[in-house]
Amino acid sequence: MLSFTPEELVAIHLSLKIALVATAASLPPGLLVAWALARRDFWGKTLLNGIVHLPLILPPVVTGYLLLLLMGRKGPIGSILDQYFGIVFAFRWTGAALAAGIMGFPLLVRAIRLSIELVDRRLEQAAVTLGAAPIWVFMTVTLPLALPGIIAGTILSFGKALGEFGATITFVSNIPGETQTIPTAIYTYTNVPGGETAAMRLVVISIIISMAALVLSELLARRVSAKVIGDER
Amino acid sequence: MSVEISLRHRIGALDIAADFTSAAGITALFGRSGSGKTTLVNMVAGLTRPDSGIIKISDNILFDSARGINLPPHKRRVGYVFQEARLFPHLTVKQNLNYGAFFTKARDMRHFSHIVSLLGIGHLLERRPLHLSGGERQRIAIGRALLSDPDILLMDEPLASLDDDRKGEILPYLERLRDEAEMPILYVTHAVPEIARLATSVVLINDGKSIASGSAAEILGRLDLLPFTAQDESGAGALIDASISRHEVDDQLTILASPLGELRIPALGAAIGTHLRVQIKARDVMLSLTRPTDISALNIVRCQVTELREDDGGMVNVSLERDGTTFLARITPKSARDLKLAPAKPLYAVIKSVAFDRRLIGTWN
Numbered sequence: 001m002l003s004f005t006p007e008e009l010v011a012i013h014l015s016l017k018i019a020l021v022a023t024a025a026s027l028p029p030g031l032l033v034a035w036a037l038a039r040r041d042f043w044g045k046t047l048l049n050g051i052v053h054l055p056l057i058l059p060p061v062v063t064g065y066l067l068l069l070l071m072g073r074k075g076p077i078g079s080i081l082d083q084y085f086g087i088v089f090a091f092r093w094t095g096a097a098l099a100a101g102i103m104g105f106p107l108l109v110r111a112i113r114l115s116i117e118l119v120d121r122r123l124e125q126a127a128v129t130l131g132a133a134p135i136w137v138f139m140t141v142t143l144p145l146a147l148p149g150i151i152a153g154t155i156l157s158f159g160k161a162l163g164e165f166g167a168t169i170t171f172v173s174n175i176p177g178e179t180q181t182i183p184t185a186i187y188t189y190t191n192v193p194g195g196e197t198a199a200m201r202l203v204v205i206s207i208i209i210s211m212a213a214l215v216l217s218e219l220l221a222r223r224v225s226a227k228v229i230g231d232e233r
Numbered sequence: 234m235s236v237e238i239s240l241r242h243r244i245g246a247l248d249i250a251a252d253f254t255s256a257a258g259i260t261a262l263f264g265r266s267g268s269g270k271t272t273l274v275n276m277v278a279g280l281t282r283p284d285s286g287i288i289k290i291s292d293n294i295l296f297d298s299a300r301g302i303n304l305p306p307h308k309r310r311v312g313y314v315f316q317e318a319r320l321f322p323h324l325t326v327k328q329n330l331n332y333g334a335f336f337t338k339a340r341d342m343r344h345f346s347h348i349v350s351l352l353g354i355g356h357l358l359e360r361r362p363l364h365l366s367g368g369e370r371q372r373i374a375i376g377r378a379l380l381s382d383p384d385i386l387l388m389d390e391p392l393a394s395l396d397d398d399r400k401g402e403i404l405p406y407l408e409r410l411r412d413e414a415e416m417p418i419l420y421v422t423h424a425v426p427e428i429a430r431l432a433t434s435v436v437l438i439n440d441g442k443s444i445a446s447g448s449a450a451e452i453l454g455r456l457d458l459l460p461f462t463a464q465d466e467s468g469a470g471a472l473i474d475a476s477i478s479r480h481e482v483d484d485q486l487t488i489l490a491s492p493l494g495e496l497r498i499p500a501l502g503a504a505i506g507t508h509l510r511v512q513i514k515a516r517d518v519m520l521s522l523t524r525p526t527d528i529s530a531l532n533i534v535r536c537q538v539t540e541l542r543e544d545d546g547g548m549v550n551v552s553l554e555r556d557g558t559t560f561l562a563r564i565t566p567k568s569a570r571d572l573k574l575a576p577a578k579p580l581y582a583v584i585k586s587v588a589f590d591r592r593l594i595g596t597w598n
Contacts, residue, residue, distance in 0.1 A: 122319050128306045129278050129313040130381045131336035140332075144323045 004205075008198060010177050011185040012205055018093060018181060019161035022101035023154055026108055030153070034112035035138065055167075056106040064170025067099055071171075095172040096179045100164040104157030111156060115149020116142060147224045155217035159210060182206055236260075236385060236417050240286035244272055249283075249441035258433030259411045259418045261449070264461070269441035270421040274387045277419065278313050279306030290384045290417075310337070312383030316390045318370035320362035326373055327358040333381020345380060351413070352376045352406055368399035372406060379414075386418040392427060401592060404430055412598040425462060428453065429472060429512040430595040437461055450474070453512075454559045456542045456552050463515075469550070470514035471560035474597075477507045486531075486586065492558035497531040498589040508597040515550060517588035518562035521581045522572055532584040536560075538576055541569065549574075553582055 004012070036042070037049055055063050071078040072090045081087040089095035119142050127137045143150070165183040172179040174188060186202045189195030235256045242249040249269045253260075262270045275281040277288055277295070285298040295304045295311075312333075320329050330345070349355050352372045362370060371391055378386060391407075392400045404427075411418060411431060422428065428435060432449040437458060445458055450472040453462050463469035475491035480500060489496040489509065498511070524533060536555040543549050549569040551562045562582060572580070 120319075122315070122317070123321060125280055126313070126315065126319040127321075127332070129280070129309075129311055130333035130377065131307050131310070132332075133305075133307050133336075136336065141321060 004201060005198065007176055008185065008202060011180050011182055011202070014093060014096075014177075014179075015162060015181040015183075016209070018097045018100055019158050021094075021097040022104060022161040023108075023158040025097070026101040026105050026157060027154060030105060030108040030112060030157070031143075031150070034109045034116055034153075035142070037109070038113045038116040039142075052109050053106045055103050060103065060164070060166025061170050063103065064099060064167035067095075067102070067167065067171040071095070071098065089172075091172050091175065091179060093172075093178055096164075096168050096181060097161075099167040099171045100161035101157075103164050103167050104160035107160055108153040108157035111149050111153030112146065115146040115152075118149070119145045148221045151217055151220050151224065155213055158213055162206070162209065162213075234291045234384060234416055236419070237287065237289040238273075238277065240273070240276055240283045240288070242272065242276065242281070242283040242286075244269070244281075247272075247441045249273065251436075251438065251441070251443040253436045253443050253446050255417050255419065255434060255436070257415055257417055259407075259420045259431050261428050261432035261435045262419060262421045262438055263428055263432075263435050263452075264423060264438030266423055268438045270423075270438050271389050273438070274313070274389055274419055274421055277309075277385070278311045278387055279304060279309050293384065307336070310382070310384045312378030312381055312386045314371070314374050314378050314386070314388040314391045316393050318362070318367075318374035320370055320373060320377070322362055324361075325358070326354065326360050326362065326365075329362065329373060330358075330377050330380050333377060337382050348376050348379050351409060366399070367395050368402045371395065371399075371403060375406070375410070379410075383416060385416055386414070387421075388418060389421045390423070391420075392422075392424070397592075405596070407431055408596050409598075425453075425469075426593055429470075429510070429593045450510075454552070454561065456540055456550055456561070459542075459544060459550055463544075469561060469563065470512045470517075472510050472512055473558065473560060475509050475511055477501065477503060477505050477509065479505060493534045493536075493555050493560065495532075496584075496589075497586045498594075499586060499591065501591065501594070503596065510595045510597060511589055512593045513560050513584060514588065514590075515561040515563035517584060518553075518560070519583040520551070520562055520564060520568070520572060520574070521583055524581050525583060528583065530583045530585045532586065534582045534584065535579070536582050537579045538574055540576060541574055 033048070033052060037045065068090065069075055073079060073082055073088060078089060089098050123141055124137050127141045132140065163183055165187070168179070168181065169184055174180050174184040182202050182205065186199045189199035189202070235254060237254050239252045240249060247269050249272060251273055262273060264270055272281055276283045279295065282303065283296065283298070286296065288296040294302050295309050296302060321332065324332070352375060354369065354372050354376060357365065357369060357373065375391070392403060395403070408431065411433065420431065428449055434447060435449050435452040436446040437444050437452060439461060445452060452458060454471040459469050473491050473493060475489040475496060477487055478490040479488050481488060485500045486497050487501045489498060534555060536553045538551055539554045539559065540552040541549055543566065547566060549564050549566050551564060551574060553560050553562060
């Protein structure tokens with residue numbers, strides 16, 4: 001049953017690529033935003049928090065449509081990117097990664113923010129008095145102690161990216177070989193007569209990938225927290 | 234190296250106004266809880282920004298509101314030992330110790346092994362902080378602060394969260410640190426025993442204000458400051474410098490040479506010639522107009538009254554002097570009346586040997 005057609009293999013490969021790129025690209029801004037929300041007071045904090053969480057609340061189709069309006073070739077941002085940098089998102093796999101990244105962003109930021117908030121600020125103060133500049137305090141104290149939450153957030157946003165459907169299909173459509181991911185491929189197969197076995201194969205592979213990601217994150221988190229809370233071996 | 238501090242700050246309902254200088258040795262910032270001592274050291278460390286004032290260590294200005302100078306905390310070269318050790322749980326003891334040296338580029342293996350042996354933490358280097366005892370953690374926190382090569386050491390009630398045994402375990406290390414390190418140490422405490430053991434000088438803080446400062450013996454010996462320095466019935470007592478002149482092994486006694494003459498105290502396990510500072514609690518001192526005979530107490534000191542002062546509890550505190558050294562006695566108003574005590578009256582002070590509390594005897598080098 002698990003012998004895939006070339007078209008299915010392309011969809012699986014694309015899905016993994018899009019989810020990995022989306023997660024990797026959203027991690028640095030995710031850390032920055034989470035840290036700012038957890039540790040800084042600034043003008044517009046509530047607004048930033050709202051914008052970050054919007055994709056979680058809005059219907060995905062709306063997010064996708066907004067992306068199309070803004071980032072499409074004729075859109076205000078998309079046209080500038082296209083004209084000056086030659087970067088095009090609409091109807092490309094990069095657009096699918098952008099949509100997936102944005103949809104996973106709130107989950108990523110939320111998990112990291114919560115874990116940063118749990119880091120004892122008194123330890124950060126101690127680091128400062130020992131001569132560590134703020135960026136070093138973040139790198140050597142905050143980040144390692146928040147690592148379990150960062151791993152959890154990364155896996156969540158990876159899972160979200162892998163399963164993203166509404167925003168993706170609205171923004172970059174469902175083009176085999178370019179933007180067709182596992183979810184949109186399953187949707188296609190279930191809409192054509194005789195496509196059930198192909199859909200089933202992709203369903204099984206989805207479950208396998210998701211389980212693998214969960215197990216991996218669990219193992220990582222366990223190792224990290226054992227280290228953080230001090231496991232004498 | 235000397236420290237010059239002059240700060241004004243308002244926090245909640247508390248107005249802080251502190252002016253003092255301190256040099257090498259331990260300067261105790263002494264006062265009740267909530268009197269603003271911690272805020273004061275936080276301002277020295279740069280964790281709290283004062284409303285106005287100056288903080289200077291030798292020629293290095295850390296803060297000067299008039300000139301708009303406010304060095305960020307990581308550039309102040311201040312070692313801070315917090316009440317709770319605040320060790321990094323994700324790092325080993327060794328990594329904790331080396332944390333500051335990484336940023337101040339002060340890494341020096343000889344210095345490292347010296348500090349490790351000074352604090353007796355060599356066997357803990359590969360461990361993680363979670364499973365250490367409170368006393369071990371606090372020693373490592375002290376080592377970590379020292380190894381960041383600071384110009385000044387701040388200690389905020391470093392013993393407050395420890396039980397008496399753990400305190401006793403750390404006090405000798407602090408004494409060695411005080412006598413060996415050249416940097417000034419600001420030591421926040423509300424405990425008279427720690428002052429008696431450790432402090433070179435004392436800054437008395439009350440309601441945010443520095444109301445008196447001077448040598449530890451001077452501050453603890455002042456009758457007018459007793460409302461602050463006598464925290465409970467047993468608290469008050471002058472500090473007397475002494476050195477061990479001999480041991481009388483058969484009698485379980487150690488004989489001290491002191492400005493009050495020879496003092497006999499319960500046997501101490503220290504070498505002859507060791508410099509000590511003992512606290513003579515005011516309530517342990519009896520007064521007699523004639524030299525008592527046939528009495529169990531082994532210390533009888535000829536002295537004279539310099540001042541009498543009745544305290545809030547109705548008791549009379551008597552300041553006594555012998556050859557320029559002051560100590561205190563605390564008696565009832567009836568005794569003061571019956572003995573007709575008045576300034577310049579000569580008498581004998583009687584101090585039981587067993588009244589010398591070994592835990593309050595500090596060692597000085």
